[in-house]
Amino acid sequence: MRKFVDPHLRPSIANSNQVEKMINKSSELGYRLIGIPIQPNLMRDTIHELQRICSDAKIDIVTRLDLAPNTPHELLLDLRRFRRRFEIVSVTCNSKSVARQAAKDRRVDLLSFSATHLRKRFFDYAEAELASKALSSLEINMTPLLSLKGFSRIRLLSRLRKEIAIAKKFGVPVILSSGAKDPNLMRSPHDYASLAALFDMPQESALCALSENPLAIIERNREKLNSDYIAPGIRIIRSPRRETVVSTHEKTLSPSDDCERTTSQRKRRDTRHLERHP
Amino acid sequence: MSEQLLNEKDVIHAIWSAILKLFxxxxxxxxNLALIEHDPQKSYAVVRCLHKALEMVKASIASITEINGKPAAIHIVGVSGTLKALRKKSAM
Known part of the structure; x- marks a missing residue:
């Protein structure tokens, strides 16, 4: 059975009633995991309260950061500051330069574009090529499809149809999320899959975009944020005898090796950073 | 459905309007849409449509955001080929 994910639920955090209502409704609609955007300066107690509501509703929660930088430099600074504190990082691209930087940066998980200003949707061939190399995904919020009327909805559908075709051509994963601020605008995963047919997204791909694709990102990031993570495929397995073992090399390390590992990890990170920003 | 009490006419009109808007x-x-059953107290309705047009109807129902000018949403509980199987599936 599929595990459905809504990685973008936008309740007003200050209104605890609404938060609880939306989380419970997500659970009723068949979601097993939700993502709520959290401000970096939010108190830890509020996050614990969110986690408590979710555990009561038998639903898992991921912490998500929505960035909307004005310049590529601002984006890099924000990523450096906040990446390791959030499980999902989404960038709303308001300019072409930000869109290109976000697409080529491996720290960015989701690329999001304005639904109302179609001139600010920069998901073209170049963007898709960069995104496919950096494992970024295209996020499509479904709420504008419900709230927009008439000509603006027609133009949005037409634009989404083109973007889905480009994403398919370059193998960029697509994520469908609700982006709902109001419980009335929340729909079940199967309803979203039906709505996705409006922009020529096959039913099976739409269901993947609501389950497997976001789950892959979350699992990858949770693994990376784990303190035992070293590199893709390599992590420390702590045995009961308190030995430190690197799984892929099957090598036993002493505590001093642990220090060396941290240094080499830092070097590797620096090299990667230099490659990215020469 | 909506928190307000809706009659049969409101429900079928909302679905037809959504289909007309989208398609x-x-x-x-x-x-070939028809309302088979409607219970305003329990807020559920059974709707019949052609098998080939199922995806159109599902998308249209999902796109409904208001009925009679008030915020509303219709959620699909189940889809089936026969009414008997539908009632069994949805435990109505």
Whole structure:
């Protein structure tokens, strides 16, 4: 059975009633995991309260950061500051330069574009090529499809149809999320899959975009944020005898090796950073 | 559905309007839509449509955001080929 994910639920955090209502409704609609955007300066107690509501509703929660930088430099600074504190990082691209930087940066998980200003949707061939190399995904919020009327909805559908075709051509994963601020605008995963047919997204791909694709990102990031993570495929397995073992090399390390590992990890990170920003 | 009490006419009108908005008159002519059953107290309705037009109807129902000018949403509980199986599936 599929595990459905809504990685973008936008309740007003200050209104605890609404938060609880939306989380419970997500659970009723068949979601097993939700993502709520959290401000970096939010108190830890509020996050614990969110986690408590979710555990009561038998639903898992991921912490998500929505960035909307004005310049590529601002984006890099924000990523450096906040990446390791959030499980999902989404960038709303308001300019072409930000869109290109976000697409080529491996720290960015989701690329999001304005639904109302179609001139600010920069998901073209170049963007898709960069995104496919950096494992970024295209996020499509479904709420504008419900709230927009008439000509603006027609133009949005037409634009989404083109973007889905480009994403398919370059193998960029697509994520469908609700982006709902109001419980009335929340729909079940199967309803979203039906709505996705409006922009020529096959039913099976739409269901993947609501389950497997976001789950892959979350699992990858949770693994990376784990303190035992070293590199893709390599992590420390702590045995009961308190030995430190690197799984892929099957090598036993002493505590001093642990220090060396941290240094080499830092070097590797620096090299990667230099490659990215020469 | 909505928190307000809706009559049969409101429900079917909302669905027809959504189909017309999304697929136009040509699309609406292919749906063969009919309201089979409606319970305003329990806020549920059973709707019949052509098998080929199922995805159109599902998308249209999902796109409904208001009925009679008030915020509302219709959620699909189940889809089935026969009414007997539908009642069994949805435990109505």
């Amino acid at each position: 136009g008159e040509h699309g609406a002519s292919q749906v």
